[in-house]
Amino acid sequence: MLDFQAILDAFTLLFSMPMAWVVVPLGIFIGLVFGAIPGLSVPIAMAIFLPMTLYMDFLESILFLTAIFTGGGFGGSIPAILMNVPGTSAAIATCFDGYPMAKKGQHNRALGLALSASTVGTAFGYLMLLVILEPLSHVVLKLGPAELFLVAVIGLLLIGLMTDGRFWRAIAAGALGVLLALIGMSSAGTERGTFGSLYLLDGVDTNAAMIGLFAASELFLLVKSDYLVKDQESRRVSTREIISGFFAIGGNSVTLLRGSVLGAGLGVIPGLGSSIANLVSYSVTKRFSKNPDSFGKGNPDGVVAAESANSSSEGGSMVGLLALGIPSSAATAIMLSAFSVHNITGGPRFISDQKDVVYAIIAGNLIQAIILAVIGVVFIRFVVYIVRVPLAYLLPPIVICTALGSYALTTSISGPVTLLVFSILGVLMKRYGYSVVAMVIGLLLGLMMEGNLVRTWQLGGGSLWPLIERPISIAMLALIIISVGAALYGSWKRRQDRSSLLPGEELAGRDA
């Protein structure tokens, strides 16, 4: 239950700390910059600036780190919309409709929409955290390895369902992604597919691989163009359009609400959070849309669905940290370091003993969402000039920054080499209609899937019965069967439709 006295104390505490309101805008700006540069990421920013928190109070340091988290959450959507390069894995689904919108000259509107969806999503995620922090923490504890494994399988299937007519190719790409993720030393100490190389002991660098798969196919195609937006008239930069895009969110309120709820709920699940939330939200929105064919071609609902979900998942991911003391992502793991720096341990006791501090963190983040809206508009205003820069000047620094960013993650050549290999793979996969998104999700979830499947096997005493023992896992299995059934029915129906078309019409209507 909500403790209103503690909430009041939290606001008193917040406004008695002027320094907090200096570090929050700074943190948001840092997050925006690191999120907007492909190759850099929010965890990198948080890790770099973690030592600064030594000189701050506990509350200031957590607000500073969550400000970086919040800024980075939106920052990742900027290159996703302008260049089809997701700044973070949480912005993958933002590319699907954001980039087509930019190509149509609607970049101002797309960025404005993404910002408002991020603002509302962040606020919604923390509001949910405020209300359901305690009850939700009990539910998370009930999710066992079998359920976590099944959630990952559902995530992969959802990607397949999103690729029109290429379901099996997407599943093949996802399966290959899972296998690629298993390269390296297993948790049992077995070396697999490393070629004896020390660089591969920790596995394939997923950040470099993700940027390679996504960025390459698009960046290499851009070599043929002079500008990001072909039409000169469409290259204008308009604050008015950014702001009108920001306020146009009212027209997408159902999508916004659904994305925020899904994001906050999925953000709670350890290891999945924002990477899956944006894709699930996008997929669900497309399914329920009256015009599903317009998705992937610049439908603003797609941008809102993805951005609201990935932003609200931030609040969800804080559940594990605050209520259980368990980080659910790299970003919250770094926040846990800040907890230990200040000799504080998250968990039920922390919530009950320091309720005012917990509520101050939540309230501070609600205010952060508003600050993000203000700083975000100014930031977009300058970043959007990218559409006016000739690609001959734009492409080389982007490629160099992505290569150096992948180097910075590992401080070895393995990062850039991974980027190169997956860049070429990305070009080939896109050419032949294989979903690079599915491969990336496979890469992100592979190790987690293996860990949970092995634990399920061990809990079952050498069998996989725990996968079908509990109602929640049975419901998930039913969802998987329905998803595959829907895909099979969809491809059968498509074949029926094709056979009723003339050969010329069939080719004209085929997806690229």
Place this chain on the structure above:
Amino acid sequence: MNITINRAGHFGLLVIFAAFVIWFTHNAWVASPTTINMLLIAPTALLALCLIVAIAAGLVLHPERDANGPEDEGDGSLRQRFGVPIGCLALALYVLSLETIGYDIAGVLFCAATMVLMGKRNLLVIVLYSFLVGFGPVWILQHPMGVPVHSLILE
């Protein structure tokens, strides 16, 4: 069967996928043939192989289902016709030269080459911009961020 370069490329990609799956599964099996090690690898590899074979069979039986043909070659210039493979090659040369000639000089050369490929001919602009783009990010990485980067000129 209408074997075009495009279709041959698709079959080539499927062969690469299948080869990776078989090699990785074999490697994992040799490393440790225990159930725990193969619990996810074996079914995933089996699924991937079945799908690869099914896709290949589908391509043989239904050539019209193959991916689209080569893109429009635009004005027929080198950039329009071979922009993508040249871009891939430039990235490969850039990455492979990083440890040899340093991240700074490799960046300068990559930037200059890309600008020339994309139609820029003003030598002064190319040289100045390439030095800025080549040295700038490396300097930021080395100094404010404190990441050690092998460079030829910058220290």
